[in-house]
Amino acid sequence: MMVVSGYIQLNFWEYSAAIAHKYGVKAYASLDESRVKDKKARELRSSTEAYRGRAMNAWNAGMDGICLFNYRDMGNTILKEIGEREILEKLDKFYFTSVRGEGEIAWGGIPHQEFINIPTLNPGHPLSIKPGENSKIFLPVGEDFSHSARDGIYPGIKMYIEYEAPSNINTKAITVKLNGNIMRVDFINERTLEYNVPGSYVKQGMNEVEISVEGSISSPCIISDLYVLIKYSE
Known part of the structure; x- marks a missing residue:
């Protein structure tokens, strides 16, 4: 199984799914929380509707499953929703040009910006x-x-x-x-x-x-x- 993304996403889900399936491996999308700094933008990206939209994009791209990392709101309905696209179909959603922006890792991580192949639009990267x-x-x-x-x-x-x-x-x-x-x-x-x-x-x-x-x-x-x-x- 290949789990991709985390706090940094370099490519669209379609790319990751194609690479995994080429070698007979299952591809899972990790929908970690957004760390954009603008308060309103971050709150929108943390909403139930945003997680639904992110999950639906992953399913539509051919991903085989969904992961959540460091997700602590165990009472949220999304835990019962994002695992099946049929459940998601008629639920409210937000879709963003970019959820993570350029991404942010504790202690900085390694330079990765030049390898990003997806939009990064958010208030911190206008x-x-x-x-x-x-x-x-x-x-x-x-x-x-x-x-x-x-x-x-x-x-x-x-x-x-x-x-x-x-x-x-x-x-x-x-x-x-x-x-x-x-x-x-x-x-x-x-x-x-x-x-x-x-x-x-x-x-x-x-x-x-x-x-x-x-x-x-x-x-x-x-x-x-x-x-x-x-x-x-x-």
């Missing part, structure tokens, strides 16, 4: 988009909406982008596309852009979010986080 430029962010979503659709269940989907921009910026200066579909912002404050997402815009597997900033603004737009909420409950 993305700067200059005026007149755009950037693509990849977001894995393990959800198979066809299963719930067969039962007439269509979850609500919201996408959140945490950002910093010049105080006088017009929201029209920031264009967001999800898998090529232009998004209309439904709520905005000084830190968060919120979008209601049609189910047809999201696909199972890797999704692409493209963010463009008009050249008319005075300074770069800083993207510090990006995540999606899939909500089945009322």
